[in-house]
Amino acid sequence: MKSYILPDFTIERDNTRCNNCRVCIKQCSYEVHFFDKEAAQVCAEEANCVNCQRCVVMCPTRAISIRKNPNQMRTNANWSEEAMKAIYVQAETGGILLAGMGNGCSHPIYWDHILLNASQVTNPSIDPLREPMELKTFLGRKPEKLAIKNGKLKESIPPNLELEVPIMFAAMSFGAISLNAIKSLAWAARQEGTFFNSGEGGLHSDLYEYGKHAVVQVASGRFGVHARYLEEGAAIEIKIGQGAKPGIGGHLPGEKVGKEVSETRMIPEGSDAISPAPHHDIYSIEDLRQLIYSLKEATNYEKPIIVKVAAVHNIAAIASGIARAGADIIAIDGYRGGTGAAPLRIRDNVGIPIEFALAAVDSRLREEGIRNQVSLVISGSIRNSADVVKAIALGADAVTIGTSALIALGCHMCQKCYAGKCSWGIATQDPNLVKRLNPQEGQRKAANLLQAWKHEIKEMLGGMGINAIESLRGNRLMLRGLDLTEKELQVLGIKSVGE
Amino acid sequence: MRALDAKSLDYKALNIKIKSYLSSGIKELVLDNVNGQRFIGDGLKGNCKIIINGIPGSDLAAFMDGPTIEVHGNAQDGVGNTMNAGTIIIYGDSRDTLGYSMRGGELYIQGDVGYRVGIHMKGYLAKQPVIVVGGKAGDFFAEYMAGGIQIVLGLNLKQEEKLVGNYCGAGMHGGVIYLRGDVDPAQLGKEVKKMAVTEEDLNIINKYVVNFAEYFKMDREKIMSKSFIKLIPYNKRPYGNLYAKW
Structure with missing residues (x-):
């Protein structure tokens, strides 16, 4: 089955900085980085990248940056890229979508709509x-x-x-x-x-x-x-x-x-x-x-x-x-x-x-x-x-x-x-x-x-x-x-x- | 041996008395006129023995870690809830969620048990809890079972009565169930498979039937003379393919 799911992230490696030390290969637990013998340089399988930032932080020459995949699908206000991706994933797997960490939806964060008081003049601080x-x-x-x-x-x-x-x-x-x-x-x-x-x-x-x-x-x-x-x-x-x-x-x-x-x-x-x-x-x-x-x-x-x-x-x-x-x-x-x-x-x-x-x-x-x-x-x-x-x-x-x-x-x-x-x-x-x-x-x-x-x-x-x-x-x-x-x-x- | 009259004591007063007797070094305690008091033997440790005359209330021996309890009468819900070690022998019936998440020890029930008995039973290496039911069990027997051994003997079943209810072993992912007699596959959870018992299985069954026959003064050979089947999970990850990573 041909997958329609595009990588979420793209990995930019600054080849003027990368010295092929392969730290990124060792550090990546998602098997993104690998050494390409023919090209004689470290390359990346971007589809595996979850943007955990481990390679970015550990790279001794700061050669790596990870960006959101710049490709833009034809979205509209109702059908976001994420909404479409969810359907591609479920069509390919038949599975319940499993997520980690908390709800990140763009609903109001009410803490940010509540402000604290401070004393001025009376009841001194x-x-x-x-x-x-x-x-x-x-x-x-x-x-x-x-x-x-x-x-x-x-x-x-x-x-x-x-x-x-x-x-x-x-x-x-x-x-x-x-x-x-x-x-x-x-x-x-x-x-x-x-x-x-x-x-x-x-x-x-x-x-x-x-x-x-x-x-x-x-x-x-x-x-x-x-x-x-x-x-x-x-x-x-x-x-x-x-x-x-x-x-x-x-x-x-x-x-x-x-x-x-x-x-x-x-x-x-x-x-x-x-x-x-x-x-x-x-x-x-x-x-x-x-x-x-x-x-x-x-x-x-x-x-x-x-x-x-x-x-x-x-x-x-x-x-x-x-x-x-x-x-x-x-x-x-x-x-x-x-x-x-x-x-x-x-x-x-x-x-x-x-x-x-x-x-x-x-x-x-x-x-x-x-x-x-x-x-x-x-x-x-x-x-x-x-x-x-x-x-x-x-x-x-x-x-x-x-x-x-x-x-x-x-x-x-x-x-x-x-x-x-x-x-x-x-x-x-x-x-x-x-x-x-x-x-x-x-x-x-x-x-x-x-x-x-x-x-x-x-x-x-x-x-x-x-x-x-x-x-x-x-x-x-x-x-x-x-x-x-x-x-x-x-x-x-x-x-x-x-x- | 020491006797304690539970008549007109509420559970808190009764349990304080039980604990004070046991901490004074008494190894065997007889409780008379027990009538629905909950939480008897909760969290008790050591190798003491408590003999209950009457009907103990729910959560008898919850979190218990070692003692032996005999119940001369029926028992209510939640007997041996999350029990870690020890033995409970019930000369009567017991109700729902008996042995919920049991981690070790042995439960012997002469008569029938209620719904969701032995659910989420655990087991690790040599530490395998055991439940032996003399009569029949209700629906969702051994649901989510992850370890241990559960045996249903179905002694004195009436015509048309079944050994276990529906959804037997639903969500099971470890451990083993032995049934004396057969079960209609329609009564089983979809995660379990029915298999013939081996010589090794019969030795395991016999080991616990010996105890059962001794406690309840029954004929071991007669119990063992009928054929058994066993139920085991298809897979230790029944829901491994349910999810798609987001």
């Missing part, structure tokens, strides 16, 4: 470099009221996670990403006083030393879930859904199920790791309560239980149900949340923006008088520290970062995580590629990112005249909407700029 500034965050159930007897709390506070910065690393499994990538995040979480998340692939034995900084996940596939795993984690997360693929389960492609992933997940080597769409013991809020309490019983009520869901249409009512089912923390993942693999049409068309989900859930839980029963952790494309500050002012207790954390480790967003060939050693299990990510370097970069954001958050808080993140939480008066409709402002619960 605070200089965080010289004055104390508190970012400490506690995640978990808070009591209705504090009863004090003889100078001490009458009842013990339910278990809470203590964070030095309101940012955690998102759930990314051993399988989806490499052990070196997880080790980098685990070390950085410990260093900076926050948490990483095992994702649904279990905890590799090398990661037990980071258990006090691990959120361990229980997903429908129950991979790697056993008593010690539950004991080691600081908190347990029941994964119901994720923003990139609400309503469906996960398939870790067999290409990424090598010996160690197979051992950690207890499935045959090379098989797809299948997570069913639902947990088959959860068909209702009452059933969810049963799993929450099953986990609490198994861990003697010592750990907060998180329930993670995707942001979907009735998220406020769903979150209310989750709170009433006994969860201590609700994690909500917006429709731009990343993934190692998701069907393209689901990734790009299912779910809602996290900004609206967060505002709706926070408002609903307050109206119902149960906001103290749960903490809210949100995710789904937190790209910088300003997004974090806006999320907290909208009502989040903390955020998690996945894609941002991977970019810190060197990810260049080629969005081919499902292929298992990640040339940066992140989304792969190939031992030769995994070792490209040096965990010592990775951990430093991940920790640096958290430190940098921490400083920036303090600067923004100081500017607002606030010296504790607690005073910003749910403080929507610090936000104004730019270029939003009346209805959008209403759901977000914020005023327009100028008001």
Whole structure:
């Protein structure tokens, strides 16, 4: 069958710079570059190129640049090149289109339509470099009221996670990403006083030393879930859904199920790791309560239980149900949340923006008088520290970062995580590629990112005249909407700029 | 041995008592008048034994790692949910999602089991969990099975009653199912194939039937005298060709 699919990229090699050292051949995990003996020079099979930028960065003479294929098809506003390509691919394969990373559609990014306040004249701003500034965050159930007897709390506070910065690393499994990538995040979480998340692939034995900084996940596939795993984690997360693929389960492609992933997940080597769409013991809020309490019983009520869901249409009512089912923390993942693999049409068309989900859930839980029963952790494309500050002012207790954390480790967003060939050693299990990510370097970069954001958050808080993140939480008066409709402002619960 | 009356205790109070008895070094505990209390034995470790007189509630022995539990009565949903090691013997029937994502240990049920039993069972090298059902199983038996051994004996089946329900082994990609008797291929998930048992299979079956016969005081030879078939996945990647890379 003759393929109509054109290469996405074209590779320009400056032959005045290229000295045929062949580093690009060695570095490319997609088998793009090769040495042509007849031409006596390095050439490229452009159809294989995913634009991961590995060869560009590693080329010692900076001879390579990758550009979007300059060829232009006869497109119109309705039929883009991408729309046509999708049909060619499906006509040739009959397959479900599988994509990596988050929804990149051109819908509005609402964080960018929300602006922060700063103090002028009254309530003077605070200089965080010289004055104390508190970012400490506690995640978990808070009591209705504090009863004090003889100078001490009458009842013990339910278990809470203590964070030095309101940012955690998102759930990314051993399988989806490499052990070196997880080790980098685990070390950085410990260093900076926050948490990483095992994702649904279990905890590799090398990661037990980071258990006090691990959120361990229980997903429908129950991979790697056993008593010690539950004991080691600081908190347990029941994964119901994720923003990139609400309503469906996960398939870790067999290409990424090598010996160690197979051992950690207890499935045959090379098989797809299948997570069913639902947990088959959860068909209702009452059933969810049963799993929450099953986990609490198994861990003697010592750990907060998180329930993670995707942001979907009735998220406020769903979150209310989750709170009433006994969860201590609700994690909500917006429709731009990343993934190692998701069907393209689901990734790009299912779910809602996290900004609206967060505002709706926070408002609903307050109206119902149960906001103290749960903490809210949100995710789904937190790209910088300003997004974090806006999320907290909208009502989040903390955020998690996945894609941002991977970019810190060197990810260049080629969005081919499902292929298992990640040339940066992140989304792969190939031992030769995994070792490209040096965990010592990775951990430093991940920790640096958290430190940098921490400083920036303090600067923004100081500017607002606030010296504790607690005073910003749910403080929507610090936000104004730019270029939003009346209805959008209403759901977000914020005023327009100028008001 | 120590006895504990579960009457009018809620699950939290009962489980605290069970754990405090066991942590004081008691190796065998008898629970009387159990009546629907959930989560008994959740996350328990070690080699203790719990004998339950009555009907335990859902998620009995979830995440359990070692102990032995005998249930003298029927059991509800989610028995042995994500269990890692240990043995559960049920002198009666059990309901849905028994042995969900089991990773190790053995479950013996004298009577029938409900829907979606033994789904997503795992297995790695020598660590292979086992479920032996004396009666029949409901729909979606062993769905998504990735490892381990599941045996349905179909003892005392009535006329027209079937060993398993529909969609047996749907999405299966590892492990093995043994059925004592035959199954209509229309009842099977499209990912499984029916095969004749080998001598080696019969040895495996016999090993667990010996236990079953001993626990439930039955005649091993009589159970083994009927022929078995086995179900295995066609392929360890049933959905490998479902996707096109974007």
